[in-house]
Amino acid sequence: MILVTGGAGFIGSNFVLDWVAETSEPVVNLDALTYAGNLRNLAALQGDARHVFVHGDICDRPLLDSLLSRYRPRAIVHFAAESHVDRSIHGPAAFVRTNVEGSFTLLEAARAHWSALPADEQGAFRFHHVSTDEVYGSLGPGDAAFTEDHPYQPNSPYSASKAASDHLVRAWHHTYGLPVLTTNCSNNYGPWHFPEKLIPLMIVNALAGKPLPVYGDGQNVRDWLYVKDHAAGIRAVLAAGRPGETYNIGGWNEKTNLEIVHTVCDLLDELRPDPAGPYRRLVTFVKDRPGHDRRYAIDARKIERELGWRPAETFETGIRKTVQWYLDHPDWVAEVQSGAYRQWLATQYAPGAGA
Numbered sequence: 001m002i003l004v005t006g007g008a009g010f011i012g013s014n015f016v017l018d019w020v021a022e023t024s025e026p027v028v029n030l031d032a033l034t035y036a037g038n039l040r041n042l043a044a045l046q047g048d049a050r051h052v053f054v055h056g057d058i059c060d061r062p063l064l065d066s067l068l069s070r071y072r073p074r075a076i077v078h079f080a081a082e083s084h085v086d087r088s089i090h091g092p093a094a095f096v097r098t099n100v101e102g103s104f105t106l107l108e109a110a111r112a113h114w115s116a117l118p119a120d121e122q123g124a125f126r127f128h129h130v131s132t133d134e135v136y137g138s139l140g141p142g143d144a145a146f147t148e149d150h151p152y153q154p155n156s157p158y159s160a161s162k163a164a165s166d167h168l169v170r171a172w173h174h175t176y177g178l179p180v181l182t183t184n185c186s187n188n189y190g191p192w193h194f195p196e197k198l199i200p201l202m203i204v205n206a207l208a209g210k211p212l213p214v215y216g217d218g219q220n221v222r223d224w225l226y227v228k229d230h231a232a233g234i235r236a237v238l239a240a241g242r243p244g245e246t247y248n249i250g251g252w253n254e255k256t257n258l259e260i261v262h263t264v265c266d267l268l269d270e271l272r273p274d275p276a277g278p279y280r281r282l283v284t285f286v287k288d289r290p291g292h293d294r295r296y297a298i299d300a301r302k303i304e305r306e307l308g309w310r311p312a313e314t315f316e317t318g319i320r321k322t323v324q325w326y327l328d329h330p331d332w333v334a335e336v337q338s339g340a341y342r343q344w345l346a347t348q349y350a351p352g353a354g355a
């Protein structure tokens, strides 16, 4: 079996569902169920013996040791993290704790487990670290996309904490020989995306007739990947990636934020027209995010060349599925918009507080 951390979050839950559907291998899913973790994402697996959920923290070494000795996973896929850049600006401590200390604790537990395995199991073991393109910093308009050799230049507390964890993973391979894999992926979107992030926030705000807050001039560029393509990319790397290597995963879909928001508005006009008028009327430019990276772009040729992975969805097909998913799941949306969520919106988008 495999051990997944953070499998109740956005990407982790999509990965767990994909894994169970595509392979016959059971998953132990360790998640602390922070505001971002939600077992409703995994409701389809209720009663399915291939999924074992464990409520716990990656900083808890005794818990990690007992899970590893009890289940003897052949691989760990590490998603658990604090993931929202704006939250890292308001409160970086949680990011250092989970992303740096938590990854360190998990690496140490994995190393102890792996060192005690028989030689054949040691050779087959993998520690797969799920990371981000944000560790590479920001690109200018004409710069080449990030390759795996791009220097690390993290600019936010979030990306600095992820960069730190990437370095720990690298060092645990070079120093101790732990068979690690790292993937650095661009912006994901799709089902079960928590509505503090750009795309789901725009969908839920538009449906509620609320302003659509675009930071700065809306010309920042991100590369977008449908989350199920990310899950397939991780499966490909876990199956055949070379230990010690890093692989960039991206969608070949660079878009400005304003293009993204306009696309969401236009799809909603088609699928759920508002009698009050086109959704674009709600677009509101707000104060910029401090230290806002201007452009990310991923060169994903290595994973295609070595492992044959390419995204299956275009942005047009993926964003249509995503908007339709939110229209079809009003209960999920209502449930995640709890008191804590409303408090976050009040902190982040209060007049003058700004991003």
Ligand code: NAD
Residues within 6 Å of the ligand: 005, 006, 007, 008, 009, 010, 011, 012, 030, 031, 032, 033, 034, 035, 036, 037, 038, 056, 057, 058, 059, 078, 079, 080, 081, 082, 083, 084, 098, 102, 130, 131, 132, 133, 162, 184, 185, 186, 187, 188, 189, 194
């Ligand atoms: P998310 O915030 O939706 O989910 C994170 C999950 O980790 C939650 O279920 C949360 O409960 C859990 N968690 C947090 N702290 C924990 C702890 N101390 N112990 C155990 N579990 C804990 O995040 P996401 O968007 O699904 O991202 C998953 C991973 O992918 C992260 O490592 C992130 O850096 C990386 N990533 C995300 C994106 C993206 O676009 N969302 C892109 C590239 C890489």
Ligand code: DAU
Residues within 6 Å of the ligand: 083, 084, 085, 086, 131, 132, 133, 134, 185, 186, 187, 188, 196, 197, 198, 199, 201, 213, 214, 215, 216, 220, 221, 222, 257, 289, 296
């Ligand atoms: O690039 C990969 C990263 O993508 C992941 O590592 C992160 O975990 C993930 O959260 C995401 O980070 P971003 O900061 O790019 O995502 P976010 O959805 O927060 O913002 C996307 C862009 O939209 C960014 O340029 C900021 C802008 N934005 C965001 C919000 C929430 C707005 O203009 N308005 C908003 O209200």
